[in-house]
Amino acid sequence: MNIVILESDHLQILLDVLRKRGYQVIGPTLGDGAIVYDGLNTTANLPIGWTDEQDGGTYRLKKRNDKALFGYNVGPHSWKKYLLPSELRLWKIKRNGNSFQIVTENEATQKFAFIGVRSCDIHAISIQDKVFMNGQYIDQHYKSQRKDTFIVAVNCGKAGGTCFCVSMNSGPRATFGFDLAMTEILEGENHYFLIETGTELGAEILREIPHKEASEKQKCAADDILKNTAEQMGRSMDTSNIKDLFYRNHEHPRWNNVAERCLTCANCTMVCPTCFCTTIEDVTDLTGEHAERWRKLDSCFTMDFSYIHGGSVRSSIKSRYRQWITHKLATWIDQFGTSGCVGCGRCITWCPVAIDITEEVDAIRKSEPVSERQTTEAVEIKGS
Amino acid sequence: MKSIIPEPMIPKPFRIHRKLKETHDTYTIELESTNGADGFPFSAGQFNMVYVFGVGEVPISISGDPSIPKMLRHTTRSVGTVTKAILKLRSGDVLGVRGPFGSHWPVNEAVGNDVIIVAGGIGLAPLRPVLYSFISQRDKYGKIILLYGARTPEDLLYKKELEQWRGRFDLEVKVIVDSATGNWRGNVGVVTTLIPRIQFDPLHTVAMICGPEVMMRYTLKELQSRGIKNENIFVSMERNMKCGICLCGHCQLGPKFVCKDGPVFCYDHIKELFGKREI
Ligand SMILES: Cc1cc2nc3c(=O)[nH]c(=O)nc-3n(C[C@H](O)[C@H](O)[C@H](O)COP(=O)(O)OP(=O)(O)OC[C@H]3O[C@@H](n4cnc5c(N)ncnc54)[C@H](O)[C@@H]3O)c2cc1C
Ligand code: SF4
Numbered sequence: 162m163n164i165v166i167l168e169s170d171h172l173q174i175l176l177d178v179l180r181k182r183g184y185q186v187i188g189p190t191l192g193d194g195a196i197v198y199d200g201l202n203t204t205a206n207l208p209i210g211w212t213d214e215q216d217g218g219t220y221r222l223k224k225r226n227d228k229a230l231f232g233y234n235v236g237p238h239s240w241k242k243y244l245l246p247s248e249l250r251l252w253k254i255k256r257n258g259n260s261f262q263i264v265t266e267n268e269a270t271q272k273f274a275f276i277g278v279r280s281c282d283i284h285a286i287s288i289q290d291k292v293f294m295n296g297q298y299i300d301q302h303y304k305s306q307r308k309d310t311f312i313v314a315v316n317c318g319k320a321g322g323t324c325f326c327v328s329m330n331s332g333p334r335a336t337f338g339f340d341l342a343m344t345e346i347l348e349g350e351n352h353y354f355l356i357e358t359g360t361e362l363g364a365e366i367l368r369e370i371p372h373k374e375a376s377e378k379q380k381c382a383a384d385d386i387l388k389n390t391a392e393q394m395g396r397s398m399d400t401s402n403i404k405d406l407f408y409r410n411h412e413h414p415r416w417n418n419v420a421e422r423c424l425t426c427a428n429c430t431m432v433c434p435t436c437f438c439t440t441i442e443d444v445t446d447l448t449g450e451h452a453e454r455w456r457k458l459d460s461c462f463t464m465d466f467s468y469i470h471g472g473s474v475r476s477s478i479k480s481r482y483r484q485w486i487t488h489k490l491a492t493w494i495d496q497f498g499t500s501g502c503v504g505c506g507r508c509i510t511w512c513p514v515a516i517d518i519t520e521e522v523d524a525i526r527k528s529e530p531v532s533e534r535q536t537t538e539a540v541e542i543k544g545s
Numbered sequence: 546m547k548s549i550i551p552e553p554m555i556p557k558p559f560r561i562h563r564k565l566k567e568t569h570d571t572y573t574i575e576l577e578s579t580n581g582a583d584g585f586p587f588s589a590g591q592f593n594m595v596y597v598f599g600v601g602e603v604p605i606s607i608s609g610d611p612s613i614p615k616m617l618r619h620t621t622r623s624v625g626t627v628t629k630a631i632l633k634l635r636s637g638d639v640l641g642v643r644g645p646f647g648s649h650w651p652v653n654e655a656v657g658n659d660v661i662i663v664a665g666g667i668g669l670a671p672l673r674p675v676l677y678s679f680i681s682q683r684d685k686y687g688k689i690i691l692l693y694g695a696r697t698p699e700d701l702l703y704k705k706e707l708e709q710w711r712g713r714f715d716l717e718v719k720v721i722v723d724s725a726t727g728n729w730r731g732n733v734g735v736v737t738t739l740i741p742r743i744q745f746d747p748l749h750t751v752a753m754i755c756g757p758e759v760m761m762r763y764t765l766k767e768l769q770s771r772g773i774k775n776e777n778i779f780v781s782m783e784r785n786m787k788c789g790i791c792l793c794g795h796c797q798l799g800p801k802f803v804c805k806d807g808p809v810f811c812y813d814h815i816k817e818l819f820g821k822r823e824i
């Protein structure tokens with residue numbers, strides 16, 4: 162693959178080219194005390210010279226001592242803000258005598274260009290692609306947004322305090338799913354991006370922007386940065402036999418322990434880039450002649466989520482936390498052939514009481530009665 | 546321009562042709578497509594998402610005869626907002642219907658075997674299509690046994706049909722109620738107590754169960770103890786459902802999506818999940 166150099170001053174040209182081609186350009190910007198995704202018309206709106214400090218339950222913006230454009234990790238938003246909007250009207254319905262008439266919403270026409278998609282989030286998007294576009298039924302809204310999405314990946318120049326993409330094999334270098342991928346390099350006076358092309362469209366767009374061939378030395382510089390990032394992971398998770406770990410620990414004292422801390426606030430599901438559950442809300446106007454159906458993001462942490470006549474299937478807090486983490490790390494594998502967690506760390510950072518998915522896995526693994534472990538291991542050896 | 550949502554997310558209007566009272570809180574409605582068009586082909590055990598204008602939408606099994614697709618039937622017990630609204634509708638009113646969704650009972654797979662149907666309460670609704678199918682191809686099956694339990698004699702569904710079925714020499718129909726009222730002279734107790742009283746060939750028997758989860762749990766135990774293999778036992782599961790097409794996540798039962806992999810499951814495929822608390 163051809164690797165080229167784009168001077169940081171020329172990044173604006175990329176944004177302009179994309180806009181001219183009809184893309185709505187979205188990227189990281191400074192929001193309310195956090196780096197959030199929003200419209201990005203000029204590189205001046207990037208969080209230039211900012212970084213973030215993240216840990217369980219904490220997120221803080223901090224000044225860097227350079228002018229890096231992408232010198233931070235992921236914030237509370239993920240790209241599902243655009244691909245899986247939190248509220249979407251599906252149809253309107255009108256009474257028509259004693260029958261009715263339905264008008265459905267039409268496919269969106271806006272095309273998004275995402276600037277600064279991290280490798281973990283590329284994996285998250287590809288996971289939601291499987292959920293919404295690979296089954297018997299396809300989510301047309303998702304598909305229509307997705308087919309025109311232009312993705313500019315940014316390889317992470319540092320790891321966040323709650324990141325563990327290395328454990329989940331999902332980063333820090335973007336290896337697929339992008340049109341262009343950039344590694345930002347700051348060396349004294351020099352500030353440039355190493356650019357890899359992922360698609361023909363990416364190559365076409367790159368041709369409209371001034372660039373030059375990368376030298377071997379520059380390529381090595383990018384490799385070194387990524388190697389360094391991989392070594393800095395704030396968290397880690399042992400994923401060996403993780404599906405069976407959860408399947409055999411449906412009953413475990415740790416669930417009571419986590420239930421004492423969890424507030425069922427649903428922050429974790431809202432920030433998670435792969436969580437996809439939605440609910441349906443029907444609203445009627447005052448005349449009773451018109452109604453609308455809305456699809457809204459939902460969370461398995463609410464009581465209503467599993468309600469059936471007579472009570473919720475998962476009424477205890479422990480069962481709801483267990484459902485969430487078991488889905489992410491175990492049942493997801495059976496459902497979609499992939500883990501539902503990409504190690505982005507958002508759920509750890511944004512949990513108000515700092516519940517940490519990596520710590521919970523560790524606790525269950527370490528406190529599992531030895532007999533349990535031995536029996537299943539013995540079975541596995543026999544089975545292989 | 547294409548619509549943003551898959552076709553199965555759009556309710557189609559169906560007019561109530563007839564409304565039949567089953568019990569004080571349960572009615573069967575007969576529906577026909579408002580454009581008079583084609584029927585509604587389905588397989589026994591499948592369900593629809595039924596929408597009441599401006600009120601909401603709930604999953605309801607199809608309770609009619611699969612060989613008469615022109616007439617779509619639903620038997621609904623009113624328990625809450627939407628089901629109460631369904632029962633307030635009158636003939637001529639229009640409902641929205643999306644479906645049919647989900648898996649079906651192994652009607653064809655059971656050919657050549659004895660079959661046992663165990664139903665509790667409203668659980669008979671999704672099993673009635675199975676009975677219709679069995680009866681229309683009576684010679685393809687060995688024994689056909691229906692065990693049906695309800696709370697009281699007044700809560701029995703499909704009383705006329707039950708009488709007819711009971712009158713046939715080639716069906717074995719046993720009915721039981723939790724508590725007798727009026728001049729009930731039949732069995733009193735739980736449906737599982739009927740199992741020891743029936744004869745069948747355990748290695749060549751297919752069982753189909755639908756009812757509250759506790760009832761299904763005890764029925765399973767009883768059938769297993771009579772030697773029916775897990776592969777030959779089928780159960781219908783219930784979970785909250787919003788989409789019916791495997792996109793909303795609500796109906797999960799461990800790794801299964803009840804709307805797509807179920808509602809009818811071979812017990813052998815969900816035995817690790819069945820009866821697990823709050824799963
Ligand atoms: C596959 C399937 C088949 C069913 N078949 C029948 C049938 O043939 N006849 C029948 O009477 N009932 C059937 N039910 C149960 C029926 O869906 C519920 O009684 C109904 O949803 C209750 O809604 P409500 O608004 O009247 O009650 P509320 O208690 O007001 O419920 C509020 C909301 O919770 C959800 N909800 C409540 N109970 C259930 C439930 N049991 N299952 C799923 N979602 C629920 C619904 O979204 C409902 O709108 C079936 C359920 C499933 C999953
Ligand atoms: S579960 Fe947590 S770490 Fe994993 S993808 Fe979701 S938010 Fe990121």
Ligand code: SF4
Nearest residue numbers: 423424426427429512
């Ligand atoms: S784990 Fe944390 S973020 Fe998730 S619901 Fe519980 S308290 Fe909220």
Ligand code: FES
Nearest residue numbers: 789791793794804
């Ligand atoms: S009902 Fe939506 S996923 Fe099954």
